[in-house]
Amino acid sequence: MEQRVHFMTAATRDLDRARHFYVDGLGWTPTLDVPDEILFFQVAPGVMLGLFEADAFAADLANDLGSGSAVATAPGGFTLSHNVASVEEVDRVLGRAAEAGATIVKSGRRAAFGGYHGYFADPNDLLWEVAFNPGWQVAEDGRVTLSPVEPE
Template identity: 65%
Template sequence: MEQGVHFITVATRDTDAARAFYVTGLGWQPLLDVPGEILFFQIAPGVTLGLFDAVKFAADMNSTDITGPAGLTLSHNVGSPDEVDRCLAKAAEAGAEIVKAGQQAAFGGYHGHFRDPNGLIWEVAHNPAWSVDPDGRVRLGLVES
């Protein structure tokens, strides 16, 4: 199997709350929006985030156990600590709960976390040791102290 992820699909208790948060609150444009079922957003080149109604997600999986992994976050890297704070403020204005205010991170950068209305946790980070080459290859190192 080739190493790669193209879709990240999350079981979502309330697709209307997700729409209000991501589309109305954050200004994201959906690739596909099927009310009461699923929203798809392109979140990176070739990568899509799906927010799928939890009941329909379980039916699609032929399972009632959709608890999934614990400790999951999606991370959004930005260009500066100020941009981290602006993103966290925008998320809070849109209805997110700030889990961790912007602050220096153990990895040497700056980050904070918010929880969307359905419980999905996002990290917003400035990591000067993270970069993407023109060919799409990610470079990840440690920030020198």
Template identity: 75%
Template structure:
């Protein structure tokens, strides 16, 4: 198996609230929207986020009610160019209906970050990390910029 991910699919307890938050609140454009089932957003070349109605998600994976449908134990991260941009995005998310979990502040990794929860408790980290960048070939580079 190659080391890559194409779809990140999150079981979503309230798909309508999620759709309103991402489309109307954050201004995202769906790639595909199937009412009462799933909405997809392209995040990057070859990478899609799917917000899947929790009941449809459980039926799709044949789990019945054996698994909890609510997401936990992970964050999705959105990296920006400055601490000011972190605060701006956190404010935009708050205005769209997010709950601020951690306000913008200095981070242990040396940058600046904050965390919000969308209407279904999906956690998003918004970070400015001067040691994170994407090379021209699309490779993520972690660490100081070499001169």
């Protein structure tokens, strides 16, 4: 198996609220929208974020696992991260997310990794980190470099 992820899919309790938040609130464009089932957004070259209606997600998982499966249908201990170019942009993105209906979990502040970050939860509690990380770089070939940065 190659070291690669093509889809990240999260169960969401209310797909209509998720659609309103991401499309109307944040201005994202869906790649595919199947009402009452799943909503896909392209988030990077060759990478999709799927928001799967929780009951449909559970039914899909149960096909091979049986109805007594203990597989969770809600993310836990998991965040999606959105890196931006400046400290100010972190605060702008957090503000826009809040205006769109997100809950600010952690307001923007200096981070242990030497940058600046904050967290919000979308209307279905999917956690997002918004970060300015001066040690994060993406080369022309798409390869990521993470370098330690001394905290200020």
